[in-house]
Each structure stands twice: as structure tokens, then as C-alpha cells.
Amino acid sequence: MSAVITTHGLTKTFKSHTAVDSLDLHVPQGVVYGFLGPNGSGKSTTMKMLLGLTQPTSGDINVLGQPLTRASRTELLPSIGSMIEAPPGYGHLTGRENMRIVQGMLDLSSAQIDRALATVRLTEHQHKLVRNYSLGMKQRLGIAMALARDPALLVLDEPTNGLDPAGIEEIRTLLVHLAGRGITVMVSSHMLDEIDKMAGVLGILANGRMIFQGTRDELFAHSIPDLIIETPDPQAALAQGITATPIPRGIRISGIDKHQTAQVVHRLAVAGVPIHEVRRVQQSLEDVFMDLTGRGGML
Numbered sequence: 001m002s003a004v005i006t007t008h009g010l011t012k013t014f015k016s017h018t019a020v021d022s023l024d025l026h027v028p029q030g031v032v033y034g035f036l037g038p039n040g041s042g043k044s045t046t047m048k049m050l051l052g053l054t055q056p057t058s059g060d061i062n063v064l065g066q067p068l069t070r071a072s073r074t075e076l077l078p079s080i081g082s083m084i085e086a087p088p089g090y091g092h093l094t095g096r097e098n099m100r101i102v103q104g105m106l107d108l109s110s111a112q113i114d115r116a117l118a119t120v121r122l123t124e125h126q127h128k129l130v131r132n133y134s135l136g137m138k139q140r141l142g143i144a145m146a147l148a149r150d151p152a153l154l155v156l157d158e159p160t161n162g163l164d165p166a167g168i169e170e171i172r173t174l175l176v177h178l179a180g181r182g183i184t185v186m187v188s189s190h191m192l193d194e195i196d197k198m199a200g201v202l203g204i205l206a207n208g209r210m211i212f213q214g215t216r217d218e219l220f221a222h223s224i225p226d227l228i229i230e231t232p233d234p235q236a237a238l239a240q241g242i243t244a245t246p247i248p249r250g251i252r253i254s255g256i257d258k259h260q261t262a263q264v265v266h267r268l269a270v271a272g273v274p275i276h277e278v279r280r281v282q283q284s285l286e287d288v289f290m291d292l293t294g295r296g297g298m299l
């Protein structure tokens with residue numbers, strides 16, 4: 001698959017603090033690329049560098065087949081739609097008037113504006129003042145502004161931030177639809193479940209470093225299942241010095257391989273703890289993510 005964005009050793013240092021550390025990004029063409037990481041992990045800084053809004057301290061960026069430089073940026077920007085941090089748009093103007101500003105700056109046709117508004121389902125609200133829009137509508141207007149130029153690449157920084165589940169679902173459906181039309185969509189979030197269902201490829205950041213990049217299936221391949229042991233006497237099981245969490249009718253041991261499973265079962269059986277059922281359960285993607293980011297683990 002050809003890549004729309006690649007970086008090598010991309011690094012940004014603020015004084016002594018390294019916000020983005022030697023990032024090798026690989027964003028394939030025509031996918032939704034979910035850029036995940038806790039707050040402060042370096043997502044916005046990375047996206048700003050990809051758009052030429054912030055100069056990298058070191059490293060290379062290649063976007064749409066060209067090295068990103070001051071000169072190439074001017075050429076590339078008409079092909080890149082973006083929304084960084086808060087949604088743009090003047091509250092005292094209508095949605096349409098805001099779009100007209102974008103139209104003038106980029107020399108777009110009215111048909112392009114109509115199409116972008118229709119895609120984000122704002123046609124019927126276009127003559128309302130933006131200050132009366134819901135947050136979801138403001139986010140969608142921001143996406144329409146990014147989309148009107150018919151970009152090859154969309155870079156959206158936390159477009160689902162603060163939305164309710166219905167609003168998140170709406171953005172998710174929209175971005176998957178855009179990727180289906182061949183637009184590459186790079187979208188960041190600090191919430192895995194907001195991204196999980198739409199992203200074909202995930203890049204996970206922690207403390208400025210990429211700790212995982214690949215498909216959801218590849219991420220799951222790194223997970224270690226939990227073990228559930230059903231017993232009428234969880235306390236007796238816990239008394240055997242096993243690190244486990246009590247659950248209704250048993251205990252749960254996280255991240256345990258087959259060899260350790262055999263040892264635990266043996267120890268409980270020898271101690272006379274009644275065992276009704278033993279089963280391994282897949283970690284949730286959330287657990288995998290938390291393991292990677294919260295506990296600072298490396299794959």
C-alpha cells in the first residue's frame with residue numbers, strides 16, 4: 001500500500017522537553033488512520049508538524065509523495081484539509097458565511113461548498129449563526145471547511161472530543177465514508193473507543209513515542225489473555241498467593257500465558273480449592289491500550 005504520510009525520526013523539543021520523540025509514521029493511502037494517545041502525548045504537535053505549522057527539531061516528513069519543505073508546503077496545502085484543536089468558525093456568522101470565507105481563500109466553487117455542507121449534513125442549518133450550533137455541528141462545520149477543497153488527505157485533531165455518543169457515531173460514519181471515497185483520513189483521539197470502530201490502522205503514542213503502529217488485529221496479537229477461574233470460594237483461591245481480582249463466582253488473573261495457567265491451576269488443585277471452570281478470555285482493546293500507555297509498556 002502506498003503511503004500518504006511517512007516520517008523518519010520526527011522529533012520536536014520544547015526547551016528541554018521532548019514532546020515528539022523519533023516518530024516513524026506510516027499512513028497508508030485511503031484509510032482512516034487513528035492516532036491515539038493520552039493527553040499530552042504529542043498528537044497535536046505531530047499534526048502541526050505534518051501541516052508545516054510547527055518546525056520539527058529534527059527528522060523528515062514526506063506528504064503526498066513530496067518532502068515537506070517551506071516551498072513544497074504551499075503546493076501541498078490545497079490538497080490537505082485540516083482541523084487542529086478547537087473547531088474553527090466565527091460564531092457571529094452563519095455556517096454558510098464561514099464557508100464563504102474558505103471559498104474565497106481557496107478560490108473554490110459554490111458547488112464545492114454545497115457538496116461539503118451536504119456531506120457533513122449541514123445544508124439545512126447553513127443559514128443559522130454558528131454560535132447557536134451544537135458542538136457536534138461546529139465540529140462538522142470544521143470538517144466541511146477542511147473538505148470543501150476536495151483534499152487527498154484530511155488531518156483532524158480530536159474531532160470527536162466532547163461529543164455525545166450519537167455525535168461521535170455521526171463523525172465516525174462520515175470519516176469511514178470519506179475513506180471509502182479514497183480520501184486518507186488521519187484522526188487523533190485520546191479515547192480508544194472513539195477511534196477503534198473507524199480506524200483501519202492505529203498509531204499509538206505515549207510520551208511522544210510511537211509504541212504501536214499497525215492494524216487492530218496486529219494490536220490484538222500482542223495482547224495476553226486474562227484467565228477466569230470459577231470457584232465457589234474465591235477467598236480460598238486468593239489465599240494461595242495468586243495475584244488476582246475477585247469477581248462474582250471466582251477470580252480473574254490478568255495477562256497470563258499457558259505455562260503460568262498450568263502452574264496456577266496446579267497450585268489451587270493441590271490446595272484443595274474447588275474449581276468449577278477455567279477459561280482464558282481475550283483482553284479488551286481498551287485493556288491492551290491501557291497496558292501500553294498507562295503502564296508505559298513497549299511492544
Ligand SMILES: Nc1ncnc2c1ncn2[C@@H]1O[C@H](COP(=O)(O)OP(=O)(O)O)[C@@H](O)[C@H]1O
Pocket residue numbers: 014019037038039040041042043044045046
Ligand atoms: N508550544 C509549546 N511550548 C511548550 N510545550 C508545548 C508546546 N506545545 C505542546 N507542548 C508540550 O508538548 C507535549 C505534547 O503536547 P500535545 O502535542 O499538545 O499533546 P496532545 O495533543 O497529545 O495532548 C505536552 O507536554 C505539552 O505541554
Ligand SMILES: [Mg+2]
Pocket residue numbers: 043044045157
Ligand atoms: Mg492535542
